[in-house]
Amino acid sequence: MFDFGNANPSQKEAITACNGPVLIIAGPGTGKTYTLVQRTVYLIQECGVLPEQIFIATFTEKAAKEIITRITNELISRDIFVNVNEMYIGTFHSLCLRIIKENIEFTRLKRNYRLLDDFDQKYLVFQNIYKFKNIENIERLFSQNSSWKLAEEICIYVNNLSEELVSITDLYSDSNPEIIALAEVMSLYSELIREENLIDFSTIQTECFRLISENPDVLTALQDKFRYLMIDEYQDTNYIQEQIVFLLAGKRKNICVVGDDDQGLYRFRGATIRNILEFPSKFSSGECRIIPLTINYRSNKDIVDFYNTWMSTTDGSKFKFSWDKFRYSKRIEPHMQTTLSSPAVVKLSSNDDTYEWHEKIFNFITTLKSIGKINNYNQIAFLFNSVKHQRVTALANYLESKGINVYSPRSDMFFSREEIKLTLGILMLMFPSYVSGIEKGEYKFLKPEHYYYFRDCIVTANEFVTKDENKELKRFIRARGKAHYILSGTTDYSYCGLLYQLFQYDPFVSILNTEMSSGVIDIRPARNLALLTQIIGKYEYLHRINVLSAKSINKNTERLFNLYLRLLIDGGIAEYEDESEYAPSGCVSFLTIHQAKGMEFPIVFVDSLSNVPRKSYKDFMSNIEEKYFHRPAFEPYEQIKYFDFWRLYYTAFSRAQDLLILTCDENSKTPSKYFAEVYDEIPSIESPCFSLNEFEFHNVKSTNLKDTFSFTSHITVYETCSRQYKFYKELEFLPVRQSAMIFGTLVHETIEDIHRCAIRGEESKITPENISDWFENNYVSLIKSEHTYLDKPQKEAALNQVLRYVKRQHGKWDSIKQAEVDVSLVQPDYIIEGKIDLIKGNNDTVELVDFKSEKKPDMELMRSRIEHYRRQLHIYAYLVEKRTGLKVSKMHLYYTGEEDGNPMISFPYTKSAVEGTVSAFDKTVHKILNKEFNQCAESIKTCKNCDFRFYCQNY
Numbered sequence: 001m002f003d004f005g006n007a008n009p010s011q012k013e014a015i016t017a018c019n020g021p022v023l024i025i026a027g028p029g030t031g032k033t034y035t036l037v038q039r040t041v042y043l044i045q046e047c048g049v050l051p052e053q054i055f056i057a058t059f060t061e062k063a064a065k066e067i068i069t070r071i072t073n074e075l076i077s078r079d080i081f082v083n084v085n086e087m088y089i090g091t092f093h094s095l096c097l098r099i100i101k102e103n104i105e106f107t108r109l110k111r112n113y114r115l116l117d118d119f120d121q122k123y124l125v126f127q128n129i130y131k132f133k134n135i136e137n138i139e140r141l142f143s144q145n146s147s148w149k150l151a152e153e154i155c156i157y158v159n160n161l162s163e164e165l166v167s168i169t170d171l172y173s174d175s176n177p178e179i180i181a182l183a184e185v186m187s188l189y190s191e192l193i194r195e196e197n198l199i200d201f202s203t204i205q206t207e208c209f210r211l212i213s214e215n216p217d218v219l220t221a222l223q224d225k226f227r228y229l230m231i232d233e234y235q236d237t238n239y240i241q242e243q244i245v246f247l248l249a250g251k252r253k254n255i256c257v258v259g260d261d262d263q264g265l266y267r268f269r270g271a272t273i274r275n276i277l278e279f280p281s282k283f284s285s286g287e288c289r290i291i292p293l294t295i296n297y298r299s300n301k302d303i304v305d306f307y308n309t310w311m312s313t314t315d316g317s318k319f320k321f322s323w324d325k326f327r328y329s330k331r332i333e334p335h336m337q338t339t340l341s342s343p344a345v346v347k348l349s350s351n352d353d354t355y356e357w358h359e360k361i362f363n364f365i366t367t368l369k370s371i372g373k374i375n376n377y378n379q380i381a382f383l384f385n386s387v388k389h390q391r392v393t394a395l396a397n398y399l400e401s402k403g404i405n406v407y408s409p410r411s412d413m414f415f416s417r418e419e420i421k422l423t424l425g426i427l428m429l430m431f432p433s434y435v436s437g438i439e440k441g442e443y444k445f446l447k448p449e450h451y452y453y454f455r456d457c458i459v460t461a462n463e464f465v466t467k468d469e470n471k472e473l474k475r476f477i478r479a480r481g482k483a484h485y486i487l488s489g490t491t492d493y494s495y496c497g498l499l500y501q502l503f504q505y506d507p508f509v510s511i512l513n514t515e516m517s518s519g520v521i522d523i524r525p526a527r528n529l530a531l532l533t534q535i536i537g538k539y540e541y542l543h544r545i546n547v548l549s550a551k552s553i554n555k556n557t558e559r560l561f562n563l564y565l566r567l568l569i570d571g572g573i574a575e576y577e578d579e580s581e582y583a584p585s586g587c588v589s590f591l592t593i594h595q596a597k598g599m600e601f602p603i604v605f606v607d608s609l610s611n612v613p614r615k616s617y618k619d620f621m622s623n624i625e626e627k628y629f630h631r632p633a634f635e636p637y638e639q640i641k642y643f644d645f646w647r648l649y650y651t652a653f654s655r656a657q658d659l660l661i662l663t664c665d666e667n668s669k670t671p672s673k674y675f676a677e678v679y680d681e682i683p684s685i686e687s688p689c690f691s692l693n694e695f696e697f698h699n700v701k702s703t704n705l706k707d708t709f710s711f712t713s714h715i716t717v718y719e720t721c722s723r724q725y726k727f728y729k730e731l732e733f734l735p736v737r738q739s740a741m742i743f744g745t746l747v748h749e750t751i752e753d754i755h756r757c758a759i760r761g762e763e764s765k766i767t768p769e770n771i772s773d774w775f776e777n778n779y780v781s782l783i784k785s786e787h788t789y790l791d792k793p794q795k796e797a798a799l800n801q802v803l804r805y806v807k808r809q810h811g812k813w814d815s816i817k818q819a820e821v822d823v824s825l826v827q828p829d830y831i832i833e834g835k836i837d838l839i840k841g842n843n844d845t846v847e848l849v850d851f852k853s854e855k856k857p858d859m860e861l862m863r864s865r866i867e868h869y870r871r872q873l874h875i876y877a878y879l880v881e882k883r884t885g886l887k888v889s890k891m892h893l894y895y896t897g898e899e900d901g902n903p904m905i906s907f908p909y910t911k912s913a914v915e916g917t918v919s920a921f922d923k924t925v926h927k928i929l930n931k932e933f934n935q936c937a938e939s940i941k942t943c944k945n946c947d948f949r950f951y952c953q954n955y
Contacts, residue, residue, distance in 0.1 A: 002042055002045060002046050003078070004038070005038070007031075007034075007035070007038060008031075008295055010291060010292065010293050010294070010295070011031055011034070011035045011038070011293060013289075013291050014035050014039060014291045014293065015035060015038045015039045015042050016042060017256070017289050017291065018039075018042070018043060018047055018228070018254070019254060020253055020254065020287060020288070020289070021253050021254075021255050021256075021279070021280075021282070021283050021287060021288040021289070022255070022256040022257070022288070022289045022291065023256075023257055023276070023279050023280055023288055023289070023290045023291070024256065024257070024258040024259075024291050024292075024293060025259070025260065025261070025276075025290065025291070025292045025293065025328055025330065026258055026259065026260055026293040027260055027262070027292075027293060027294050027296065027330060027332040028260065028263070028296060028298065028299075028307075028332065028651075028654035028655075029296040029297050029298025029299055029332075029600070029654065030293035030294060030295055030296055030297065030332070031293060031295075031297055032232075032258055032260075032293065033063075033066065033067065033070070035258075035293065036056070036067060036230060036232065036258060037067060037070045037071050037074055038074070039230070039256070040054060040056070040067075040071050040087075040230070041071060041074050041075060041078070041080075043228055044075070044080065044082060045075075045078065045080060049227060049228060050082075050086075051082050051083060051086045051087045052086040052087060052088075052225065053225065053226060053227040053228060054087045054088070054226075054227070054228050054230070055087070055088045055095070055226040055228070055229045055230070055248065056087065056088065056089045056090075056229075056230045056231075056232070057090070057091065057092050057095055057229075057230070057231045057232065057241075057245075058089070058090065058091055058232045058233070059091065059232060059233035059236060059597075059598070060091060060598070061090065061091055061094065061579070062579045062582075062703075062705070063232065063233075063598065064089045064090045064091065064094075065579065065705040065706065066703065066705060067089055068087075068089055068706065068826070068831075069704055069705050069706045072706070072826045072828075073704075076828065083824070083825055083826065083882070083883050086824075086883070088226070092205065092237070092241050092244075093201055093204050093205065096204050096205050096207075096208035096244070097115075097204050097208075099208050099211065099212070099222065100204070100207055100208055100211060103211055103215070103218050105756075106211055106214075106215045106218055107207050107210070107211050108194055108207070109197060109199060109207065110197050110777060110778075110780070110781035111749055111778055111781050111782075112197070112745075112749075112778075112781040112782050112784070112785040112786070113197045113198060113199050113781070113785070114196075114197065114198050114199075114784075114785055115198075115199055115200070115204075116193075116198055116199065116200040116201075117201075118155075118201070119567075119568070119571065120200075120538075121155050121200045121201075122148070122151045122152055122155050123151075123542070123567070124192060124193075124196075124198070125151040125154050125155060125189065125192075126147060126148055126151040126567075128188075128192060129147045129150060129151055131188055132150070132151075132154060132185060132188060133147075133150075135181055135184040135185060135188070136177075136180075136181060136184070137177040137178060137180070137181040138181050138184075138185070140177065140178050140181065141178045141181045141182055141185070141620075142154070148567055148570075154185055154189070157182065157185065157186075157621075158185070158186060158189050158202070159200070159201070159202040159270070160270055160621070161182075161186060161624070162186075162202040162203055162205075162206045162240075163202050163205060163206070163238050163239065163240045163270045164238075164239050164240070164270070164625075164628075164629050164630070165206065165209065165239065165240055165243070165630060166186075166624070166628045166629065167628070168183050168186045168187055168190070170628055171183035171186065171628065174627070178620065179623075179624070179627075182624070196784060197781050197784050197785065202270075205240045205241065205244065206240065208244060209240055209243060209244055209247075212244070212247050212248070213243075213247060219247060219248075219250075222248055223248060223249075223250040223252075226248050226249075227252065227254060228254045228256070229245060229248060229249050229254060229255045229256065230256045230257075230258065231245055231255070231256070231257045231258065231259075232258050232259070233258070233259050234257035234258060234259035234275060234276045234279070235259040235260060235261050235263060235264035235271070235273055235275070235276045236259070236264055236265065236266045236271040237271060237272075237275045237276075238269075238270040238271050238272060238275075239270075239272065239275075239629070239630065239631070241275075242275050245257075246282070253283065253287075257275075257276065257279055259276050261273055261276050261277060261327055261328050262311060262327065262330075262647055262650050262651075263597065263647060263650065263651045263654075264276075264644075264647050265593070265594055265597060265644075265647060265648060265651060266594075267616060267640070267644055268616060272634065273326065273634075273635070273643075274631075274634040274635070277325070277326065277327075277328070277634075278634075292328070292330060294330055294331065294332050294333055295332075295333055295334075295335050296332050296333065296334050296335060297335045298600050298654075298657055299334065299654065299656055299657055299658075299660075300334070300338055300340070300344040300656075300657070300658055300659070301334040301336070301337055301338040301344075302338060302340075302343055302344035302345050302660075303344055303345055303653065303654070303656050303657075303660045304332050304333070304334045305334075306345045306653060306660065306678070306682075307332070307650050307653040307654050308331055308332055309678060310646070310649065310650055310653060310678055311327075311646060311650055313677055313678060314642075314646075316673065316674065316676065316677050318673055319613075319642070319673065319674060321639050321642040321643075322639075323643075326634075326635055326639075326643060327643075340694045340695070341689075341691075341694065342689065342690050342691040342692075342694045342695070343682070343683055343689060343690055344658065344659055344660065344695075345659075345660045345661075345662075345682050346659075346660075346661055346662075346682055346683055346684060346685050346687070346690050347661065347662045347663065347664075347679065347682050347683070347684055347685070348360055348361065348364060348605070348661050348662075348663045348684070348685050349663065349664055349665070349666045349684065350665045350666065351665075351666055352665060352666065352667040353665065354391075354394070354665055356665075357395075357663075357664075357665040358394075358395055358398040358399075361395065361399070361605070361663065362398070362399060362402050362404070364685060365377070365380060365399075365404060365588065366404075367692065368380075368603070368692065371692065371693075373692055373695060373697055374602070374603070374697055375699070376585055376586065376699070376700070377404060377405065377586055377587055377588045378407075378583040378584060378585050378586065378587055378588070378589065378700050379583075379601065379602040379603055379697055379698070379699065379700055380588045380589070380601065380602075380603045380604075380605070381583065381588070381589040381590075381591060381596065381599075381601035381603070381604050381605070381655065382395075382588065382589065382590050382591070382604075382605040382607060382663075383591055383592070383593050383596050383604060383605065383606050383607065383608075383652045383655065384590065384591070384592060384593070384607050384608045385592065385593060385608035385611050385648075386592060386608070387408050387410050387411040387590050387591065387592055388410075388411055388412045388572065391665075392408075392411065392590065392607070393411055393413065395590075396408055396411065396590055399588065404588055405519070405520075405521045405586055405587040405588070406587060406588050406589075406590050407520060407521075407583075407584050407587035407588070407589050407590065408589070408590035408591070409574050409575040409576060409577045410574045410575075410577075410591075410592060410595060411590065412572030412573065412574075413575070414528060414531070414572075414573040414574075414575055415453070415568075415569050415573070417524075417525070417528055418460070418525075419507070419511060419525040419528055419529060420528055420529075420532060421456065421457045421460045421461075422457075422460050422461055422464055422507070423499070423502070423508075423529065423532060424454075424457045424561075424565070425457035425458045425459070425460045425461025425462070425464075426461045426464075426465070426473075426477060426502060427495070427498065427499070428454065428457060428458055428461070428561065429458065429461055429462070429465075429477050429481060430477055430480040430481045430484060430498060431481065431484055431553075431557045432481050432482075432484070432485045433484075433485060433554050433557075434554070434557045434558060434561065435458060437558070438451065438454050438455060438458065439455075443558065443562050445562050445563065445566070446562055446566065450562075450566055450569070453569065454561065464507075465477060469506075470505070470506070472505060473502075473505040473506070476501075476502075476505065480498070480501075484548065484553060487548065487549070487550045487553055488550050489549070489550060490547045490548065490549040490550070491547050491548040491549075492547060493547065493548070494540050494545050494546055494547055494548060494736070495536050495539070495540060495545070495548075495557075495560060496533055496536045496537045496540060496734065496736040497736055497947075499529075499532065499533055499536065500533075500736065500947045500948065500950055500951075501950050502950075503948065503950055503951040504950035504951055504953060508529070508951070509951060511525045511526050511529060512526055512529075512727070512948075512951055514526050515931070516726060516730055516731075516931040516933060517931050519584065519585060519586045519587070520578065520581070520584035520585075520586075520587060521584075521586070521587060523731075524575065524576070526731055527575070527576040527731055527732075528575065528576075529733075530727070530731040530732050530733040530734075531573070531575070531576070531732075533733050533734040533736070534732070534733075534734045535565075535568065535573075536560070537734040537736055539560055539564045540736075541787065543556065543559070544787050579703075579705060580703055580705045580707075581703065582599055582703060583599075583601065583700045589601070593608075593648055593649070593651055593652045596651075596652070596655050597651055599655060600655055600656075600657055600701070601655055601656065601657065601700065602656075602657045602658045602659065602697040602698045602699070602700070603656070603658060603659045603661070603697060604652075604653075604655050604656035604657075604659070604660050604661065605661045605662075605663045606649070606652045606653060606660065606661070606662050606663065607663050607664060609662060609663075609664040609670055609671035609672065609675050609679065610664065610669050610670035610671065610672050611645070611672060611674075612645075612672045612673075612674060613641035613642050613644070613645040613674065614641055614645075615640075615641055616640060616641060616644060622637060645674065649675075657697075657698050658695060658696075658697050658698060659695060659697070661685070662675075662679060662682065706826070706827075706829065706830050706831050707830055707831070707929075708824070708830070708831040708832075708833050709830055709831070709832060709833070709921075709925050709928070710832070710833045710834050710835075711834060711871070711872045711875045711921065712834075712872065714729065714925075714928065715921055715924050715925075716868070716872075717729060718924055718927070718928055719924065720937055720939075720942055721935070721936055721937035721942060721943075721946070722927070722932065722933045722934065722935040722936075723933055723934070723935070723936055723937075723948070723952070724937070724946060724948065725928065725933060726933035727948055730931075730933070733947070733948075735947055736947055742782050742783075742786055742788055742789075742790060743790060743794060743797075743798050743853060744852075744853040744854075745782060746775070746778055746779055746782060746790070746798050747798050747801050747802055747851070747853040747896055748837070748851060748853065749778040749782075750771065750774050750775045750778055750799075750802045751802055751805060751837075751851060751896070752819055752820050752837075753771075753774040753778070754766055754771065754774075754802070754805075754806060755816055755819030755820075755838060756819055757770075758813035758816050759816060759817075759818070759819060763811065763813050766806060766813070768803060771799075771802060771803060771806065772799065775798075775799050775802060779795065798853070801853060801896040801897055802896070804896065804899070805894075805896050805903075808903070815840040815841060815842060816838065816839075816840050817839045817840055817841060817846060818836075818838075818839045819837070819838050819839075820835060820836075820837065821835065821836045821839055822834075822835050823835070823836060823876065823879040823880060823883055824879065824883075825878075825879050825882050825883060827922075829929070830925055830929070832875065832878075832879060832921070833879075834872075834875055834876050834879055836848055836849075836850070836876050836880070837849055837850050837851045838850075838851070839880065841886075841889070844886055844887055845886065845887045845888070845889040846880065846886050846887070846888055846889070847888070847889055847890040847891065847892060848873055848876050848877060848880065848888060848890075848891045848892065849891075849892045849893075849894050850869065850872070850873060850876075850891075850892070850893055850894070851894050851896060852869075852893055852894065852895050852896070852897075853896050853897060854895060854896075854897045855895060855897040855898055855899075856895040856897070856898040856901065856902075856903060856905065857895075859905070866893070866905065869893055870891070870907050871917045871920075873891035873893075873907060874891075874913060874914045874917035874918070875917060875918065875921060876891070877891060877909060877914055878914050878917075878918050887909075888909045889908075889909055890906055890907065890908060890909060891906070891907045891909065892904045892905065892906045892907070893905040893906075936952065
């Protein structure tokens with residue numbers, strides 16, 4: 001008998017509704033994730049469904065991690081041990097990318113493709129903007145004169161049309177010159193990413209769609225694999241995602257979609273509410289089960305009643321709209337009646353006096369703390385339409401000045417942080433020619449605000465280094481500045497290398513000394529320095545800068561500050577967000593409403609009450625939609641702004657558990673008329689009917705997410721130097737001294753091509769000619785991604801290693817079972833993963849092979865390295881046996897660089913040795929989880945090659 005726990009009747013119905021299409025309409029706080037987890041467990045426990053037959057798409061990676069963690073914990077509590085990590089759980093983008101990787105030979109992509117983030121995509125277009133500007137009639141299509149703004153607009157159109165699967169050919173056939181120009185834009189962009197082997201977030205989905213729609217064998221294999229599909233947050237999916245879901249489901253139609261049409265927020269990213277509203281109509285009448293979850297377990301009854309009222313208030317002073325068919329009729333019910341006589345929905349306001357507003361908020365928070373009603377500031381969250389607004393940052397600064405830490409990672413305050421201004425100022429001081437140009441105002445691309453910022457950075461740096469205690473840093477800056485000014489050859493470092501050299505001085509030493517167990521505010525400067533290494537490292541990658549040279553130092557320095565950093569300063573950069581702690585201890589959270597979706601807080605302040613519904617579509621885009629989208633417009637254009645506005649604030653109001661506070665500095669425009677009716681009805685915090693003494697506030701719920709660890713990427717790094725682990729893995733500093741292992745990668749990838757060919761039963765294609773073609777394709781994609789090359793002898797040596805391996809096989813490929821196998825296993829508090837080069841064998845026993853593109857080492861001289869590899873194979877063997885149940889009989893190291901002798905070193909499988917390695921692995925993981933990062937490397941060679949050698953000498 002399945003244990004449903006505390007599931008209510010509607011949840012039980014959703015958990016057991018397994019076959020055929022199912023729509024779960026889950027209101028806020030109604031146990032949506034709980035239901036999804038229990039439904040997955042029910043499929044495995046009661047229906048005998050294998051984990052790898054389940055496909056779950058979530059809206060965020062954090063949601064995916066949470067579901068994996070909760071499923072594994074639930075199964076363990078039921079004494080069910082399966083490898084849940086075999087399931088496809090992730091965001092749509094990550095799942096599509098996984099499908100592409102597993103079938104890359106059927107796509108336009110080559111290995112080593114580069115995934116563009118939002119900024120990368122705009123920067124790619126910007127770098128090629130002259131090509132776009134040469135398109136006839138482009139000026140009629142885009143209004144922007146700025147090249148960067150034009151690049152942004154181009155990306156918006158490209159992404160939107162790609163995800164709607166609009167045909168470029170169809171656009172070309174239009175008589176409208178603007179639409180033909182748009183076709184040219186789409187065509188040029190497609191050519192750019194094809195030539196450079198690139199993929200962006202929108203084309204991840206279009207590539208996946210093309211892959212499965214144009215390759216019947218691939219689609220059939222995926223349909224056989226995925227027996228049950230569950231799609232979370234279905235109200236925020238788009239057209240192409242719907243198409244992918246229905247293709248993967250096939251004739252079984254085992255699609256369960258979960259969502260709340262009242263919380264559809266992502267129209268601006270191409271999402272459409274029609275997917276969830278029209279889902280039942282995709283099937284024959286009565287075929288789709290519709291299950292509403294309406295009992296709220298999160299919020300006080302007053303809060304639930306308040307947001308129910310909000311959704312029904314569609315007629316007010318000077319506005320009126322109707323939900324009509326564009327909303328499922330529902331009313332959320334609280335799971336219990338309130339025991340308070342005090343209202344749980346109130347307002348906190350001032351009368352056109354910002355200081356008074358700040359002071360009232362501060363006093364309210366300190367009262368909560370002083371009377372013991374909250375034990376941690378993280379029980380409070382402020383929600384805004386945007387956290388970048390001056391009003392919001394002013395409030396954050398005020399609270400921080402009063403000793404209340406504010407967590408606001410998306411407020412674009414990165415470049416205003418003291419550690420960043422100081423670091424950039426010091427960097428500039430080391431390039432006197434550039435500083436001279438700033439002082440004289442010689443750079444025409446900089447606006448006054450950019451000059452002000454860069455000069456402020458320089459002043460900040462000068463004030464710091466002229467202090468007596470910083471004279472060594474001052475001496476270093478002068479020496480570097482002089483060297484750069486008179487540079488005649490090249491340095492042995494780049495801009496990022498200079499950053500690491502700075503880390504030998506304070507304040508950088510003190511910042512980097514911060515313990516990882518410190519609070520988010522204390523560790524923020526270190527994380528920001530790490531982010532700065534990533535930013536500058538990416539600039540060097542994009543512009544192929546490895547060292548500073550006399551020929552290009554001035555040009556590259558000007559481009560770094562006046563172009564690359566300027567664009568980032570204008571666009572803003574989000575700071576670090578910890579997935580495992582969405583409400584960091586000791587901090588009040590300042591979040592956007594979008595950012596807060598899926599979260600809950602005991603006390604929620606909702607601001608941005610001057611906001612009004614705004615038109616969110618462009619007339620030209622509406623024309624494209626009517627002509628070339630694959631389905632007609634759904635919601636009436638004139639009503640959309642109201643729908644989106646009401647859904648946005650419904651989401652905001654429903655984040656509160658115990659107390660909801662609407663807050664603003666009242667004036668003639670605040671609150672706007674759209675809030676007036678509900679705002680006027682609620683009492684003030686100063687009202688006699690409101691009493692904090694009646695409240696008992698929840699603590700913020702913990703998010704116990706399982707991290708993933710591998711032997712090569714984690715254990716090896718930690719055992720080599722735990723301090724390196726802290727900087728590279730925990731804080732995510734960019735390692736700049738890491739040379740590209742292009743030789744070994746080239747050998748590995750070509751051998752993988754051979755193995756895949758054998759696995760497909762196409763041994764006849766494993767010929768020297770085909771191998772040379774595969775090798776060359778891999779080489780071309782590698783040099784595009786790594787921006788480095790092999791000289792002719794190296795390249796020939798790499799190919800010879802591959803050909804020699806094939807010759808030694810003597811055409812015997814039948815024992816190969818799998819190649820480049822990703823194996824993983826869920827442990828109670830973490831996940832082990834690894835990638836095995838080759839699994840071969842017959843019947844129920846297998847052998848593991850790990851390839852090394854070097855000569856076979858001396859067994860005695862290289863004993864420690866070989867032992868390290870043996871331990872790595874132990875972990876792989878453990879994963880294979882636990883995952884597949886197959887017995888591992890042997891493990892091999894295969895050295896493709898060995899010319900004459902036996903290329904292999906073999907190890908027998910010994911259970912006790914494997915268990916010992918796994919136990920050591922577990923101990924190391926727990927040291928990492930406990931943030932034990934004080935052990936340095938024992939090898940001098942390791943230290944000499946480490947970016948942090950400058951820091952460590954003064955540690």
